[in-house]
Amino acid sequence: xxxxxxxxxxxxxxxxxxxxxxxxxxxxxxxxxxxxxxxxxxxxxxxxxxxxxxxxxxxxxxxxxxxxxxxxxxxxxxxxxxxxxxxxxxxxxxxxxxxxxxxxxxxxxxxxxxxxxxxxxxxxxxxxxxxxxxxxxxxxxxxxxxxxxxxxxxxxxxxxxxxxxxxxxxxxxxxxxxxxxxxxxxxxxxxxxxxxxxxxxxxxxxxxxxxxxxxxxxxxxxxxxxxxxxxxxxxxxxxxxxxxxxxxxxxxxxxxxxxxxxxxxxxxxxxxxxxxxxxxxxxxxxxxxxxxxxxxxxxxxxxxxxxxxxxxxxxxx
Numbered sequence: 001x002x003x004x005x006x007x008x009x010x011x012x013x014x015x016x017x018x019x020x021x022x023x024x025x026x027x028x029x030x031x032x033x034x035x036x037x038x039x040x041x042x043x044x045x046x047x048x049x050x051x052x053x054x055x056x057x058x059x060x061x062x063x064x065x066x067x068x069x070x071x072x073x074x075x076x077x078x079x080x081x082x083x084x085x086x087x088x089x090x091x092x093x094x095x096x097x098x099x100x101x102x103x104x105x106x107x108x109x110x111x112x113x114x115x116x117x118x119x120x121x122x123x124x125x126x127x128x129x130x131x132x133x134x135x136x137x138x139x140x141x142x143x144x145x146x147x148x149x150x151x152x153x154x155x156x157x158x159x160x161x162x163x164x165x166x167x168x169x170x171x172x173x174x175x176x177x178x179x180x181x182x183x184x185x186x187x188x189x190x191x192x193x194x195x196x197x198x199x200x201x202x203x204x205x206x207x208x209x210x211x212x213x214x215x216x217x218x219x220x221x222x223x224x225x226x227x228x229x230x231x232x233x234x235x236x237x238x239x240x241x242x243x244x245x246x247x248x249x250x251x252x253x254x255x256x257x258x259x260x261x262x263x264x265x266x267x268x269x270x271x272x273x274x275x276x277x278x279x280x281x282x283x284x285x286x287x288x289x290x291x292x293x294x295x296x297x298x299x300x301x302x303x304x305x306x307x308x309x310x311x312x313x314x315x316x317x
Contacts, residue, residue: 011288017093027085028059031072034293035300043075044068077124077302087111091121092299096291101261101277123273123310128302129295130276133283136184138173139204143247144211144220145170146190149258149275150267166271169198170254171209172246180246182283185254185275195219210243254278 021027040049040061047065054060060069073079078088090111094102102110108118150165167190172183184202188194196219203209205224211217213231221227230243240248257278265274280298284291 006285009286009288011097012093012292014093017089017292021086021089021093024084024086027089028072030089030296031078031085031300034296035072035076042066042068043070075304076300077128077305078299079304080306083113083117083121087113088121088299091118092125092295093292095122095125095277096281096295097288100257101274103261103263106261120307120310123270124302124305125295125299126273126277127305127310128298129280130273131302132298133184133276133279135201136182136279136283137202137204138171138182138184139207140181141174141176141178142203142207142209142225143172143174143178143244144209144217145244145247145251146214146216147251149187149271166267168271168275169195170247170251171198171202172250173207174246178242178246180250183250183279185279187271187275190214190216192216192219196222199223199225212244250282253282 021030041047042049042061042063042065045063045066045068047063049061050064051062052059053062058071060071062069073081078085081088091107094107094110102122104115104119104122107113107122108115111118111121113121146167147170148165148167166187168185168187169190170183170185173181175181186198186202188198192215195216199209199220200223203220203223203225207220207225208228209217209220209225210228210230211220213229217229218227230241232241232244254275258274267274280295281291284294
C-alpha cells in the first residue's frame with residue numbers, strides 16, 4: 001500500500017519547537033520578525049523607528065515620522081494579554097500539530113494555566129484562524145453538502161429541532177479526479193437565500209458545483225457557477241457515491257475531530273470558530289512545518305479582541 005504523504009509528512013517536532021521558541025526572548029524575537037520582517041513600520045503611518053525604550057517591563061517603539069508609540073503586541077490579538085508569549089506559542093504549536101482538535105481542558109493541563117485562561121487563549125487563536133479563512137473562495141470542481149453540528153442537550157429536543165444543533169454548509173474544492181484540495185465551512189441555514197450568500201462569497205463564477213438533490217443548492221448558479229445536481233436518495237449507498245467522496249470524507253473527519261475531543265460546548269454560540277479551526281488546519285495540511293508560522297502571521301493580522309467580544313454569540317441567521 002502506498003504511503004499517504006500528507007499523513008506521514010514531517011511536522012514541527014516538539015524538540016525543534018523548543019529550540020526555536022523555548023524562551024520568552026526567542027518568542028519575542030520571532031514575533032518581531034513576523035510582524036516587521038523588513039524592520040519596524042509604524043502601524044499609524046508606516047514610518048521607521050526613531051527610538052526604542054522600555055516602560056513597565058514592556059518594549060515600545062517610537063515612530064520617527066509621527067508621535068505614535070506601539071508595543072510588539074499592540075493592535076494585534078495578543079494585545080492586553082497577561083500570559084507569557086511562550087505560553088501562547090506552546091498553545092499554537094499544540095493546535096496546529098495535533099491530528100485532531102485540542103480542548104481547552106487539555107490546554108489547561110499542557111500549559112499549566114487555569115481553565116479560564118486556556119479557554120480564552122484557545123478562542124482567540126480560533127478567532128484569528130476564522131478571520132484568515134473568512135474570504136476563502138473555491139474554484140474548479142466543488143462538492144457541496146448540508147450538515148449539522150451538535151446535538152441534543154440533556155433534557156432538550158432530539159433531532160433537527162435540538163436547541164444545540166447548528167446547520168452548516170460544507171464545500172470542498174477537488175482535483176478533476178476528486179481529490180480534496182481546500183475546503184470552506186460556514187454555519188448557515190440550508191435555505192436558498194443563505195446558500196446564495198455563501199456562494200457569493202465562497203464560490204468562484206468559474207466553478208462547477210456538484211450537489212445532491214437539496215433544492216437550496218440551486219442558488220450556487222446565481223454567481224455564474226455551473227451546478228450539477230445528483231439525486232442520491234437515502235441510506236448508506238447515498239454517502240458512498242463517488243461524486244461525493246471528498247465531501248463525505250471531510251465531514252467524517254470533522255465529526256471525528258469534534259466528538260473525539262470535546263465533551264460539550266455551546267454549538268449555537270461558537271460553531272463558527274470550531275468550524276474555522278478545522279478549516280484552517282485542513283487547508284494547510286500539505287505543509288505541517290510551515291503551519292505554525294502561518295498561524296503566527298494570522299495572529300498578528302487579527303485585531304484586538306477582548307473577552308466580552310469573544311464571548312458574544314454569533315447566531316446563525
